[in-house]
Amino acid sequence: MTGRFITLEGGEGAGKSTQARRLAEWLSASGLPVLRTREPGGTPGAEAIRELALFRGPWDPVAEAMLMFAARREHVAKMIRPALKAGIWVVCDRFADSTLAYQGYGLGLDHGVWRRLADLALEGLTPDLTLVLDLPVEAGMARAEARGANNRFEMLGTDFHQRVRDGFLAIAEAEPERCAVIDARAGLDEVWSAIRHRTARLMPALAEAA
Ligand SMILES: Nc1ncnc2c1ncn2[C@@H]1O[C@H](COP(=O)(O)OP(=O)(O)O)[C@@H](O)[C@H]1O
Numbered sequence: 001m002t003g004r005f006i007t008l009e010g011g012e013g014a015g016k017s018t019q020a021r022r023l024a025e026w027l028s029a030s031g032l033p034v035l036r037t038r039e040p041g042g043t044p045g046a047e048a049i050r051e052l053a054l055f056r057g058p059w060d061p062v063a064e065a066m067l068m069f070a071a072r073r074e075h076v077a078k079m080i081r082p083a084l085k086a087g088i089w090v091v092c093d094r095f096a097d098s099t100l101a102y103q104g105y106g107l108g109l110d111h112g113v114w115r116r117l118a119d120l121a122l123e124g125l126t127p128d129l130t131l132v133l134d135l136p137v138e139a140g141m142a143r144a145e146a147r148g149a150n151n152r153f154e155m156l157g158t159d160f161h162q163r164v165r166d167g168f169l170a171i172a173e174a175e176p177e178r179c180a181v182i183d184a185r186a187g188l189d190e191v192w193s194a195i196r197h198r199t200a201r202l203m204p205a206l207a208e209a210a
């Protein structure tokens, strides 16, 4: 059987990386083979593109989206697809929705361009479940600031981050079967509980452990 593909999405400081670790550990403890990875990045080539995309620039919007999808194409072709094919569950910290939210909703990239790049890069690969961690912009920025190490997007203003947040919510609303909006204002354990219960729906054996 092929593995399941779970992505975590949301703005800065929403708790994606923290919860991705918990989720991968829990799936693994449940006896499933798991790969935890992140975007942009995941493979050596894609990590090199990550440096360009997040810490260089600013880029032309289409060029920026192409960089994101070039990294994603590498990641999907060399890591994600082979893992899923081998029955491994993949937990990915950010994926294609982030490019639509940041470059599309946030920076004004034409959504049709995003769609064409996504079709080219992904050839139909869609997550089985996307957890959208939703948090008010100010709270997310405060958490991200406390954590440190600012990339180019974290330094953009409140208006940009509000458009990104609204973008993620619009994406989730358009695809309610795939996406679950998780209220990320709560404490770590409460957010984790919501994630665990939603993920457990992917497999009966997990529902018993949730
Ligand atoms: N639910 C939460 N409540 C309080 N602090 C949190 C919560 N989730 C994450 N944090 C903290 O906020 C910071 C950012 O979390 P992180 O998982 O790195 O977010 P992201 O990957 O979405 O940017 C970290 O210091 C983390 O410990």
Ligand SMILES: [Mg+2]
Residues within 6 Å of the ligand: 016, 017, 018, 093
């Ligand atoms: Mg993170």
